[in-house]
Amino acid sequence: MTDLACALRDLDEDKVLELVDERLKRGVSPLDIIAECNEGVAAVGDLFASGKYFLTELMFSGEIMQAVMARLEPLLATVGDEEQMAGTFVIGTVRGDIHDIGKNIVVSLLRSHGFKVIDLGVDVPAGKFVDMVRKTGAKVLGLSALLNTTYPEMKNVIDALKEAGLRDQVKVIVGGSIVSERVREYTGADAYATDAMTGVEFARKVYR
Numbered sequence: 108m109t110d111l112a113c114a115l116r117d118l119d120e121d122k123v124l125e126l127v128d129e130r131l132k133r134g135v136s137p138l139d140i141i142a143e144c145n146e147g148v149a150a151v152g153d154l155f156a157s158g159k160y161f162l163t164e165l166m167f168s169g170e171i172m173q174a175v176m177a178r179l180e181p182l183l184a185t186v187g188d189e190e191q192m193a194g195t196f197v198i199g200t201v202r203g204d205i206h207d208i209g210k211n212i213v214v215s216l217l218r219s220h221g222f223k224v225i226d227l228g229v230d231v232p233a234g235k236f237v238d239m240v241r242k243t244g245a246k247v248l249g250l251s252a253l254l255n256t257t258y259p260e261m262k263n264v265i266d267a268l269k270e271a272g273l274r275d276q277v278k279v280i281v282g283g284s285i286v287s288e289r290v291r292e293y294t295g296a297d298a299y300a301t302d303a304m305t306g307v308e309f310a311r312k313v314y315r
């Protein structure tokens with residue numbers, strides 16, 4: 108683990124921000140910095156799962172991540188190539204789940220790549236996704252979830268799209284640190300992503 112990932116794991120906010128600034132000065136890309144931080148929060152998650160950290164530590168890691176993102180978000184606009192493709196992307200964290208730091212990164216990155224993003228927020232019920240896809244005619248829907256208890260809810264959203272007769276019009280990508288090909292298959296999504304850039308690339312392909 109890098110010094111930045113360790114500082115995040117140890118919840119040393121001052122050190123984290125200092126190391127982020129140091130990397131920015133060196134010209135390290137915001138996405139690489141996010142990847143390093145993700146390694147740190149994954150370690151926090153593991154410490155929580157093994158009972159060494161408690162909810163307070165989990166919350167604090169989220170706050171540090173948000174402070175990091177406040178620094179990085181304005182810079183995401185300069186990430187990627189010049190070519191900008193228009194298209195509408197509806198996104199939200201599914202019902203039962205309130206994790207949104209990763210989703211917000213996806214939103215920023217999509218916007219910086221020229222997409223119109225409709226962000227429905229967190230704990231979003233299936234019907235709200237369906238209504239927004241119908242209303243906007245969006246060709247891509249992104250569902251975020253970090254809890255494995257919310258996988259059935261991702262499937263529920265996709266089933267609701269089918270019932271509404273909208274499934275053929277919209278491609279669905281599920282995202283979050285613990286999604287996988289198996290989750291994609293189970294939910295009936297078209298793709299899955301464990302990083303934000305995959306979501307941008309997927310949307311670009313759909314709108315090409």
Ligand code: B12
Pocket residue numbers: 141145148149150151152153155156162165166167168169172198203204205206207208209210212213248249250251252253254255256280281282283284285300301302303304305306307
């Ligand atoms: C911070 C955090 C919290 C914060 C969230 C703050 C917030 N505003 O989001 C708080 C304290 C609120 C929280 C609460 C809980 N948490 Co929590 N949390 C975390 C932690 C440590 C980090 C998550 C994070 O922000 N990562 C950083 C971001 C940048 O990464 P990311 O979310 O993965 O997003 C990236 C990609 O996944 C991807 N992506 C994400 N979404 C999408 C969507 C699309 C469309 C695409 C394309 C890509 C994409 O792009 C992002 C950028 O690269 C994780 C640990 C982990 N390993 O993930 C646990 C973790 C997710 N939490 C966990 C748990 C258990 C909980 C609680 C149930 C704890 C409790 N007992 O109350 C509650 C649940 C509340 C709820 N109903 O949702 C478990 C889940 C276990 C599981 N497998 O189901 C984890 C894995 C910790 C663990 N190992 O036990 N949590």
